[in-house]
Amino acid sequence: MTIIRLFINCCYCLVFFLVFSACSRDLQVSQSRISTSKQLRLSAQEKALADSFLLNGLDHEALYSILADLKPMSSMGSAFTFGIGKDSTDYDGQYQVVSLEKDSLQKVVQSIESWNKITQQLSFGNLRFVLVPFRRVWDGQRNFQLLVCRTDLIDQKLREHAAFFGQWGFVPGTDVATLITAIEFEQKNDRYRAYGYLFGYPAHAVDFFVEASRSEEKNQEFVKRDFFQIPVYAGDKGYFTYAVPKGYQASKVDSSIYHQAKTVLENYRSLRKKYEKKGQGFRANRLVLDYWRRRSR
Secondary structure, X not given: OHHHHHHHHHHHHHHHHHHXXXXXXXXXXXXXXXXXXXXXXXXXXXXXXXXXHHHHHHOOOOHHHHOOOOOOEEEEXXXXXXXXXXXXXXOOOOOOOOOOOOHHHHHHHHHHHHHHHHHHHHOEOOEEEEEEEEEEEEXXXXXXXXXXXXXXXXXXXXXXXXXXXXXXXXXXXXXXXXXXXXXXXXXXXXXXHHHHHHOOOOHHHHXXXXXXXXXXXXXXXXXXXXXEEEEEOOEEEEEEEXXXXXXXXXXXXXXXXXXXXXXXXXXXXXXXXXXXXXXXXXXXXXXXXXXXXXXXO
């Protein structure tokens, strides 16, 4: 009788697991469909700004994060500078860093709030847009970077390079804003290595850049280098690019990234024409939503 009960219990568990798995898959599909059909809860001005922001990213290297799987993270090609950082007259631990009486501070706060609202509204599924402050401050000026993150691809990098990212306890599922902020405020060469992986550069290029930096620290001499250039809509050079040793010959890895990117770029050139409507500007958000709706089918 005990064996029979055990067998029956196992059957119940199996049925429950199968039903739960099916429901989970249905829920994921449902969530994906909802996320790609959502309406932006933004003002007309903010919607126009969001489309302009997205178009700028798509025309640059963010294309390979938003409409492809080549870059776990990309700059959206936009950065902001605000006079809210400490200058040489301030001290570590000082409370009153910015003047609360200045009208300009209110404008800064409103601008940052607006961009946070836009990035939150544009985020869905595996796409996450974030606004992150740079660590360094120049003469009281604090810079911010706008980034797009592919959480699924970032999880792959955290898994693939667990021996490196594990030192901070970063594992698949780590919140990307936490990850990027922690990395941004880390020591230089750890920062270089982490950003190299997250920005989608091949391991050999990341190793070269870090070792070149260490050599320069030790020998006080710049390590000569070449650059491997991958084209974007805005131009063929200076955007999706990484450093390689002087005289380096492209490997199969480099060629694979290059040819995948070229295919994505050509598809985007064709797609781009369909979302530019006379008198209505470029509907970048609709392009992105339509792409992910098709992909989720």
